[in-house]
Amino acid sequence: xxxxxxxxxxLASARHVEGFLRTSLHGRGVPERLLTSMEYSLxxxxxxxxxxxxxxxxxLCGLDMExxxxxxxxxxxxxxxxxxxxxxxxxxxxxxxxxxPSNHKQFDEATxxxxxxxxxxxxxxxxxxxxxxxxxxxxxxxxxxxxxAAGAGxxxxxxxxxxxxxxxxxxxxxxxxxxxxxKTGALIRVACLSGAMLAGSKASVLEKASTYGxxxxxxxxxxxxILDVVGNEQEIGKPVGSDEQxxxxxxxxxxxxxxxxxxxxxYVDRAVECLEExxxxxxxxxxxxxxxxxxxxx
Amino acid sequence: xxxxxxxxxxLASARHVEGFLRTSLHGRGVPERLLTSMEYSLxxxxxxxxxxxxxxxxxLCGLDMExxxxxxxxxxxxxxxxxxxxxxxxxxxxxxxxxxPSNHKQFDEATxxxxxxxxxxxxxxxxxxxxxxxxxxxxxxxxxxxxxAAGAGxxxxxxxxxxxxxxxxxxxxxxxxxxxxxKTGALIRVACLSGAMLAGSKASVLEKASTYGxxxxxxxxxxxxILDVVGNEQEIGKPVGSDEQxxxxxxxxxxxxxxxxxxxxxYVDRAVECLEExxxxxxxxxxxxxxxxxxxxx
Numbered sequence: 001x002x003x004x005x006x007x008x009x010x011l012a013s014a015r016h017v018e019g020f021l022r023t024s025l026h027g028r029g030v031p032e033r034l035l036t037s038m039e040y041s042l043x044x045x046x047x048x049x050x051x052x053x054x055x056x057x058x059x060l061c062g063l064d065m066e067x068x069x070x071x072x073x074x075x076x077x078x079x080x081x082x083x084x085x086x087x088x089x090x091x092x093x094x095x096x097x098x099x100x101p102s103n104h105k106q107f108d109e110a111t112x113x114x115x116x117x118x119x120x121x122x123x124x125x126x127x128x129x130x131x132x133x134x135x136x137x138x139x140x141x142x143x144x145x146x147x148x149a150a151g152a153g154x155x156x157x158x159x160x161x162x163x164x165x166x167x168x169x170x171x172x173x174x175x176x177x178x179x180x181x182x183k184t185g186a187l188i189r190v191a192c193l194s195g196a197m198l199a200g201s202k203a204s205v206l207e208k209a210s211t212y213g214x215x216x217x218x219x220x221x222x223x224x225x226i227l228d229v230v231g232n233e234q235e236i237g238k239p240v241g242s243d244e245q246x247x248x249x250x251x252x253x254x255x256x257x258x259x260x261x262x263x264x265x266x267y268v269d270r271a272v273e274c275l276e277e278x279x280x281x282x283x284x285x286x287x288x289x290x291x292x293x294x295x296x297x298x
Numbered sequence: 299x300x301x302x303x304x305x306x307x308x309l310a311s312a313r314h315v316e317g318f319l320r321t322s323l324h325g326r327g328v329p330e331r332l333l334t335s336m337e338y339s340l341x342x343x344x345x346x347x348x349x350x351x352x353x354x355x356x357x358l359c360g361l362d363m364e365x366x367x368x369x370x371x372x373x374x375x376x377x378x379x380x381x382x383x384x385x386x387x388x389x390x391x392x393x394x395x396x397x398x399p400s401n402h403k404q405f406d407e408a409t410x411x412x413x414x415x416x417x418x419x420x421x422x423x424x425x426x427x428x429x430x431x432x433x434x435x436x437x438x439x440x441x442x443x444x445x446x447a448a449g450a451g452x453x454x455x456x457x458x459x460x461x462x463x464x465x466x467x468x469x470x471x472x473x474x475x476x477x478x479x480x481k482t483g484a485l486i487r488v489a490c491l492s493g494a495m496l497a498g499s500k501a502s503v504l505e506k507a508s509t510y511g512x513x514x515x516x517x518x519x520x521x522x523x524i525l526d527v528v529g530n531e532q533e534i535g536k537p538v539g540s541d542e543q544x545x546x547x548x549x550x551x552x553x554x555x556x557x558x559x560x561x562x563x564x565y566v567d568r569a570v571e572c573l574e575e576x577x578x579x580x581x582x583x584x585x586x587x588x589x590x591x592x593x594x595x596x
Contacts, residue, residue: 028450028451029452031450031458033458085412091408110458113388113389114458117379118454118458120418121448121449121450122445125446128439128442131435136435139434143441144423148423152326152332152333153326157327160329163412182327
């Protein structure tokens with residue numbers, strides 16, 4: 001599988017997830033304006049990386065992908081809510097998201113806060129829904145893992161640290177890595193892990209899914225930081241150099257561009273190692289996905 | 299059980315819940331400032347009504363209360379997060395909560411948003427934790443019910459409607475009731491329902507728990523609206539008449555004080571009817587609790 005094949009597979013998988021997402025909030029009695037606001041952000045495109053990782057790991061571990069779909073899709077609801085809240089004026093104050101007005105710009109702040117709250121809560125509703133076709137024990141374990149990864153000791157805590165560190169000098173690489181591992185890494189890691197959990201995998205496999213996810217999470221963050229320096233506005237959906245302007249601590253700002261590239265490749269290698277024993281098309285996809293992360297910035 | 303006995307039992311139950319809440323967020327890797335902010339609001343007092351309702355219904359249906367505790371406590375995390383977000387400048391813009399500075403006043407807006415997000419997510423972590431001592435099927439069902447009640451078709455949606463209706467003339471009693479049923483009723487209802495669910499109760503009992511919870515939820519809201527007109531500032535923790543000043547639609551503003559009192563009593567009767575078959579001390583508590591709601595405003 002080459003670079004164009006992985007892109008195609010990623011697109012096809014994203015479309016598959018989107019088919020599910022499109023009706024995922026319907027029939028729940030959501031007031032109209034709130035629903036419009038939630039779907040404005042949820043259906044605004046994106047690679048759907050987290051659901052796809054969950055589905056591919058579930059399949060790799062022997063589970064029918066359709067059974068994992070509600071759970072996988074819930075990860076996109078969580079990712080979307082985090083973007084809406086991060087964009088708020090009191091947080092990163094971003095007017096644009098994926099080239100369109102951010103949620104609070106398109107609607108208003110109150111609606112954006114509630115849209116985020118709603119997406120986060122509906123995510124757990126979707127996860128619970130997965131128990132209709134999977135053993136409840138597996139689903140509860142995976143829900144617990146997602147809550148830990150997305151919560152105050154994970155994604156939410158990472159955003160809190162990011163706010164604390166922004167504009168502050170003297171942040172160490174170690175602090176930066178912990179912050180990113182929580183803010184973006186934890187959800188990517190748990191996407192892989194939960195897929196394996198839903199399939200009922202044994203501990204050694206869960207370990208591999210977790211390590212793979214954590215490693216590509218780091219590689220992905222470094223690549224994003226690099227793109228903010230060397231990318232073009234259309235590709236990244238926001239002005240180039242916006243991290244630097246916002247006083248964000250990034251890999252390039254802390255260790256330079258060359259070392260950032262080296263680190264990204266190191267983590268990709270670590271991710272690929274986790275798949276050594278596997279030779280299915282899903283394993284191939286997950287391997288190529290890891291390579292793709294660094295290829296798009298080199 | 300008289301008025302003073304119910305007050306005492308309510309206080310003792312609240313203290314029991316607080317004992318659990320006090321350490322519920324520890325050992326989760328939450329950054330210090332964020333944890334301080336979350337606990338500032340979570341441990342600021344309150345009647346702990348939702349956890350107590352869950353515990354009492356669980357016990358009434360034959361479950362050891364300790365097994366339901368993590369789940370019951372999670373409802374207080376959800377309630378607390380909703381208060382923090384509702385107080386934000388973009389929402390109700392309240393500077394005071396329970397006589398103390400609201401979360402965003404004590405910390406800052408970003409921290410308050412994240413503290414709310416963190417509490418909501420950790421709530422689901424606590425719920426999943428309940429599966430350590432209860433069948434996973436029951437826990438998942440109860441989690442699904444809580445997510446639906448707290449989500450965009452429940453509490454979050456109710457707050458969205460409240461924002462939409464505030465300052466608007468011509469809101470009907472029907473619209474007001476739907477809004478309240480979502481905003482405050484749904485979580486109170488599901489507190490009772492989830493307690494019965496965790497105990498593995500049959501459908502007819504779940505129905506009673508749900509009806510009882512919905513009815514006291516309405517009675518409670520009417521009583522709150524009445525207190526905002528006739529209560530004193532110390533008792534309600536915010537200035538008297540603040541609803542009217544904020545242009546809020548309330549029961550007294552829509553149907554008058556006398557009719558509000560009559561409606562409150564009607565819903566209390568409906569709640570008490572659900573307990574007809576029960577004669578345990580928990581049933582007595584739940585009956586007296588319903589009466590207590592209207593007694594405190596008469």
